[in-house]
Amino acid sequence: MADLKPASSQMISANDLWTGQVVFLTRAASWTTDPARAALSESAEDSEALLGLAAQSNARAEVELVHLIAASLRDDGTPWPSRNREDIRALGPTVRRDLGYQAEVRPTL
Amino acid sequence: MYRYDDYDQTLVNQRIADFRDAVARRLSGHLSEEEFKLIRQMNGVYLQLHAYMLRVAIPYGSLDSRQMHKLAHIARIYDKGYGHFTTRQNIQYNWPSLREMPDLLQELAAVQMHAIQTSGNLIRNVTADQYAGATAEEVDDPRPYAELIRQWSTLHPEFSFLPRKFKIAVTASATDRTAVKFHDIGLILHDDPEQGRGFEVIVGGGMGRTPFVGPSLRDHLPEAQILTYLEAVLRTYNELGRRDNAYKARIKILVHELGAEAFRTLVEDEFAKLLPQADDLPQAELLRIRERFIVPELDALPARDPGFDAAYEKDEDFRQWVKVNSAPHKVAGYIIANISLKPYGGIPGDISADQMDLVADLAERYGHDEIRATHAQNLVLPHVKLRDLYDIWQALSVAGLGTANLDRASDIIACPGLDYCVLANARSIPIAQEISKRFAAKGREDLVGELKIKISGCINACGHHHAGHIGILGVDRKGEEMYQLTLGGSGDEQASIGQITGRGFDEAGIVDAVDTVVETYLGHREDHETFLETYRRLGPAPFKEALYGTA
Amino acid sequence: MERLDLRKLTGAHLKPYRSIDDEAPLPDEGGVLVSLARLKRDRAALAARKSPYGLLVNGDEKAAHLAPHLEDLAVIAINFGKFSDGRGFSLAHRLREDHGFSGEIRATGALIADHAEFLLRSGVSSVELADPIITAQFIKRLKLYSVWYQDAHDARPTALELRHGRTRKRLAS
Structure with a gap:
């Protein structure tokens, strides 16, 4: 997994330390399991700042594997990961549509 | 089945207490993410794409009904109702939470199971022939030796922070079902008419980015010296194995860069130094382990029923x-x-x-x-x-477990790939599913006969594609999943590494390509040749022509 | 080898040694650790002092390079550069086993509590840790385990010895 450099149109993702669940950083510096509610960065500096917030959360031992992901706005105006691997991360295994986050209602943490 | 004694059980319990403590230290911030990663991996816990993954050790692939019931219970209570058997005789769960992990491990310990050393840069779970103790082909049951090695390698003081992971396989049959020559160390038990019982020792085989069929370092190692020899190999590797590049850190690279002869000399020098001081306790221990193996009492039956x-x-x-x-x-x-x-x-x-x-x-x-x-x-x-x-x-x-396809085209080995794995570049499972469907038609697999298709979702080669008669490697090409095809690999006693056919294929294309390769084989085979025999006779040319046309 | 006293293994009970750069002057008093190069250069000056001295080496140092100097040394400190780098364990083992070094082997560097058993059983006899919390965790870890499979460099009996009612040659001799 090659690390992305900060740029515009990115999200911060990680895994919840306690549960392992895939989470995304919001503008309010909280984590959500729903990428549509995540912060979409407007610039490299913005991504940098969000990454800083995520690093603090990592230092508080709340999340692991903090990383930047490419994202874009969908037709409904909400953001979503644009790469295949992150789409699979957000939803669950493509071979088990009955499982994974795709099969669940998403609460905000 | 080996039965634990109090010492085995106590160690597993203490290791869980230790892991429970490590989880608490990570939560309280006393362990960094990087430090905790090392520790959780030594205890079999990965963080995958969607969640934590726990890989449970099934030493040398042996388990009993009580243990299998427990694995089912864990799938229900701690996971989403299923498990996944791996390419190293282990089982992994894809969804357990870290919160429940220590309790899960405690449940495993109650049936003499653990997840120790199923991940990390150390000596992994020892594998062995799945027909051990049942096949007439074998010299003896290889599992007591594997158990001896399991104990010796468990929390080894010196060899728990190796340059990279280290895999050992043991077999005692002429027919190799363990891919013994693709291991860091492969041990082949034999009875030599003059020298007695011992092992042929293969060192430095492996798959990954740089696949090697391991060279034989010893034609005959007396069985009593096995742990001493392993110590010599591991010490040499721990000191000299590369730590600057994870892709060059396996022992196969060290053996290759030094040359097998030079590496053998280093090991033999160390071995010669150790041997005079070597204890004979491991021989006594081997006897004790044999006694603690439950050997089934088979009935005297007529040959036919x-x-x-x-x-x-x-x-x-x-x-x-x-x-x-x-x-x-x-x-x-x-x-x-x-x-x-x-x-x-x-x-x-x-x-x-x-x-x-x-x-x-x-x-x-x-x-x-x-x-x-x-x-x-x-x-x-x-x-x-x-x-x-x-x-x-x-x-x-x-129950859907009656498919008649052992070693046939649809008996595909596939790593979890991008559907689960954080390292993967492409999905493996959907490719396996589509290929399998092509061979579902009644009689088609019969026509083709033995054919081993193996699929890996990245160059780490957990799906053993290098050793597939037909191998498929998933790669990422600018965000697209693409698949390379290799032909002519084999993981048996005549091990070989598959050769890349040419440019890769997309998801639909790779399934058609496998079809094309199989049809080409059927068109060219003579008498009762298997796919591999035909490929070895003809080489890649006719297959390349069928795949890519004449260039 | 004596039974290890956990209280003396690490923390405040460690004998203090100052690590001296190759170009820095030797202090008049107190235990010092120097590099192998400095030891070769200033052996006489080191011996003339009244305080003990030892070597500070990295985990990838070859035991054979240290062998000619072992008799003079009170301590060999092995620096673990990364917590995942296990070469220091083999170095400690070789110093004890191949070269019969009976002085103090001290582990320093990027160490965490989880290294405890591995260090002790590879022949390390003292450990320098970053802070009192890690020290407490380290000691706790040593008390946690009571079973070991491998013949190792501490006096505690292994599972194999207990099972077979045997004492190691090394300890018996």
């Missing part, structure tokens, strides 16, 4: 399954039954909790309480009576 013969005669599907999925047992009236975890279009190696319970029940009722996991992601009932086989097959069939 009229009930079996009648069912074989009348039920065509049963007959097909027996032909494809069974192997001869060393004792008359018994047979080895392979349970395929590769239903047509299914996910290779996946098994539901209910299926686990069924296998456990069948093993308890008909199979002297023994089950084996194979590196090809299937299960085995190693000791069943011919007269029970029809009942067993019927029960398996009802």
